[in-house]
Amino acid sequence: MLRNMVVFLKMFLETLKMCKAEIVEDVEEAEGIKSLLLETSIKKPVPGQFVMVWVPGFEEIPISPSMYERNVLRLTVAAVGETTRKIHSLKPGERLFIRGPYGRGFNLDEKGNFLLVAGGYGAAPIIYALHELRKKGKNVAYVIGARSKDKLLFVGEAKKFNAEVYIATDDGSLGFKGSAVEVAEKLIAKYDNVLACGPERMLYKIMLKCLELGVKCQISIERYIKCGIGICGSCVLDPKGLRVCSEGPVFYAEELANTEFGKYYTYPPGIKKPTE
Amino acid sequence: MVNLKVSISKLKLKTPIILASGVLGSSYSTINRVIRETRIGAIVTKSFTWEPRVGYNTPIVAYTKAGIVNAVGLTNPGYRALKEILSNIVKNDAPIVVSIAASTPKEYAEIASFAEENGADAVELNLSCPHVKGHGLEIGQDPEYVGKIVHEVRSVLKIPVIVKLGLTDRIVDSALKAEKAGADAVSAINSIRSVVIDVYARKPILSNIYGGLSGPAIHPIAVRVVFDLYKNIEIPIIGIGGVTDWVDAVEFFLAGASAVAIASVIAVKGLKVIDEIIKGIEEYMDKEGFQKISELVGLAHGN
Numbered sequence: 001m002l003r004n005m006v007v008f009l010k011m012f013l014e015t016l017k018m019c020k021a022e023i024v025e026d027v028e029e030a031e032g033i034k035s036l037l038l039e040t041s042i043k044k045p046v047p048g049q050f051v052m053v054w055v056p057g058f059e060e061i062p063i064s065p066s067m068y069e070r071n072v073l074r075l076t077v078a079a080v081g082e083t084t085r086k087i088h089s090l091k092p093g094e095r096l097f098i099r100g101p102y103g104r105g106f107n108l109d110e111k112g113n114f115l116l117v118a119g120g121y122g123a124a125p126i127i128y129a130l131h132e133l134r135k136k137g138k139n140v141a142y143v144i145g146a147r148s149k150d151k152l153l154f155v156g157e158a159k160k161f162n163a164e165v166y167i168a169t170d171d172g173s174l175g176f177k178g179s180a181v182e183v184a185e186k187l188i189a190k191y192d193n194v195l196a197c198g199p200e201r202m203l204y205k206i207m208l209k210c211l212e213l214g215v216k217c218q219i220s221i222e223r224y225i226k227c228g229i230g231i232c233g234s235c236v237l238d239p240k241g242l243r244v245c246s247e248g249p250v251f252y253a254e255e256l257a258n259t260e261f262g263k264y265y266t267y268p269p270g271i272k273k274p275t276e
Numbered sequence: 277m278v279n280l281k282v283s284i285s286k287l288k289l290k291t292p293i294i295l296a297s298g299v300l301g302s303s304y305s306t307i308n309r310v311i312r313e314t315r316i317g318a319i320v321t322k323s324f325t326w327e328p329r330v331g332y333n334t335p336i337v338a339y340t341k342a343g344i345v346n347a348v349g350l351t352n353p354g355y356r357a358l359k360e361i362l363s364n365i366v367k368n369d370a371p372i373v374v375s376i377a378a379s380t381p382k383e384y385a386e387i388a389s390f391a392e393e394n395g396a397d398a399v400e401l402n403l404s405c406p407h408v409k410g411h412g413l414e415i416g417q418d419p420e421y422v423g424k425i426v427h428e429v430r431s432v433l434k435i436p437v438i439v440k441l442g443l444t445d446r447i448v449d450s451a452l453k454a455e456k457a458g459a460d461a462v463s464a465i466n467s468i469r470s471v472v473i474d475v476y477a478r479k480p481i482l483s484n485i486y487g488g489l490s491g492p493a494i495h496p497i498a499v500r501v502v503f504d505l506y507k508n509i510e511i512p513i514i515g516i517g518g519v520t521d522w523v524d525a526v527e528f529f530l531a532g533a534s535a536v537a538i539a540s541v542i543a544v545k546g547l548k549v550i551d552e553i554i555k556g557i558e559e560y561m562d563k564e565g566f567q568k569i570s571e572l573v574g575l576a577h578g579n
Contacts, residue, residue, distance in 0.1 A: 016337075016339035016344065017339045018338070018339065018474050018477075018481060020476040020477075052334075052335075054334075054335055054477075054481070056474075056477040056479045057479070059333050059334045059335075059483070060334035060335040061334065095476065095477075097474065097476070097477055099339070226331070226334050226336050226348075227334075227336050227337045227346070227348070228337070229337060229344075229543045230542075230543050231298070231299045231300075231337070231344075231346065231348075231539075231540065231542075231543045232302075232331070232336060232337075232346075232348045232351065233299075233300065233301075233302035233303060233306065233322065233351070234331075234351065236302070236303050236305060236306055237305075238303060238304075238305045239304075239305045239308075239364075240305060240309075241300075241303065241305030241306040241307075241308055241309035243306070266303075268330055268331055268351045269328045269329055269330055269331070269351050269352050269353040269354070270302070270303065270328070270352070270353030270357055271328075271353070
């Protein structure tokens with residue numbers, strides 16, 4: 001028992017260690033969204049888990065990887081703030097610093113087929129889950145929504161992995177004119193599992209639909225993660241006291257029901273803002 | 277039959293393990309989880325300040341071989357939020373101790389009164405934050421000032437006043453002044469001021485540069501401090517610092533602590549570690565023939 005504990009402690013401390021990660025390639029994925037391929041020694045993440053990414057001189061931010069293959073980690077990042085804009089400006093040969101992976105990812109061992117629903121850059125952990133599900137030989141459909149066709153993510157990649165692909169754009173420039181939720185809602189009943197990531201309002205509707213139909217649903221949610229290891233209290237989901245960085249970021253629909261999820265968002269130092 | 281109950285002044289604890297300030301104590305929902313899921317003896321909230329504090333930019337934690345160094349930056353919604361937070365905590369038998377980090381004796385007293393009015397069972401004066409200017413160690417290492425703050429708070433409060441001191445050369449003097457000014461207990465120690473530099477980034481990792489080291493590395497230092505305090509003061513001592521299992525907790529009792537607080541081990545092992553430690557203490561006492569925690573307190577000082 002003592003030996004188990006020592007191994008466990010060592011594993012935990014390993015995930016705390018800052019690892020340098022060299023950029024080996026950068027890819028323009030869509031308008032304003034870039035992927036970096038990084039060579040790193042961190043442990044293979046489960047799809048849906050996240051890593052903390054530090055750019056010295058800037059902040060350290062949580063990112064859920066969009067792929068992992070033999071020591072190469074792919075991070076897909078939208079330039080939305082100072083740190084992410086800096087990440088976009090980095091070139092192959094330059095370095096980032098990474099610790100993790102942390103949290104609970106998607107459970108891909110659930111039985112049956114999977115409907116994957118992604119909105120905007122929420123597609124990152126979803127496409128990684130799609131890779132791993134296909135490797136397990138599972139039946140997968142990919143619903144991707146974005147504002148316009150220039151912002152759609154991983155359509156070609158999903159097709160390459162032989163997933164059924166459904167597209168929704170707000171402006172109707174490609175596929176269904178409307179949101180990914182509207183497309184997904186009609187499909188959910190045909191699936192045993194739903195995995196979803198994207199804007200909270202979309203995820204909330206998916207959660208309600210899955211609860212109504214009794215379809216197993218795992219949702220990756222976003223909160224203000226600062227320490228990543230469950231001590232700082234920044235990402236707590238009221239009133240259940242769930243730490244998104246430790247008990248999440250992936251939750252089953254039943255766990256999210258009757259929480260602040262879909263209603264408001266608690267920022268440090270405890271300010272509540274309505275869900276956008 | 278082993279009895280795990282302990283008293284710290286007027287506080288009655290069903291077990292001698294306390295949740296130290298800083299971890300899981302910032303919102304009512306995490307406090308409620310600790311109450312529902314564990315046998316915790318008492319809970320100390322995250323420190324409340326006069327104004328809300330967002331805390332530092334990330335990175336706020338850094339790894340070392342010796343443990344975790346953190347500089348969260350006293351993130352809290354400001355003391356006025358205590359009213360709502362305390363009213364949302366489920367009724368239970370674990371006393372709720374409100375931690376306060378202020379910058380003047382008057383501020384400490386006002387926040388303490390507010391906490392008392394809104395149902396706090398005790399207050400802990402954080403006089404030892406290792407990484408926030410004007411809210412910490414500078415105060416705790418000046419024994420006269422410690423006495424002044426405790427006196428001011430004691431004179432307006434009915435509930436117990438606990439003083440949390442950090443590692444300084446004058447910690448025993450500060451504790452003596454606190455005792456003389458009417459403190460009901462002393463908790464020691466806080467995390468220890470540190471810097472971690474990444475050799476590839478060639479920069480300090482923490483945005484605040486300085487942080488507080490916690491974890492196993494600071495445990496023997498904390499035991500030394502508790503040992504010294506026990507020789508010098510009469511009021512109960514709460515031992516804090518690097519407790520990861522029941523052995524560390526028992527060591528604190530033997531050094532002179534009446535109760536033991538834990539924090540960063542929860543990040544490593546999860547909430548279940550609280551009950552594991554309590555069970556370990558229980559089994560140790562049973563096997564070694566002790567009925568009450570008080571029989572262990574200070575035993576290592578024996579003649």
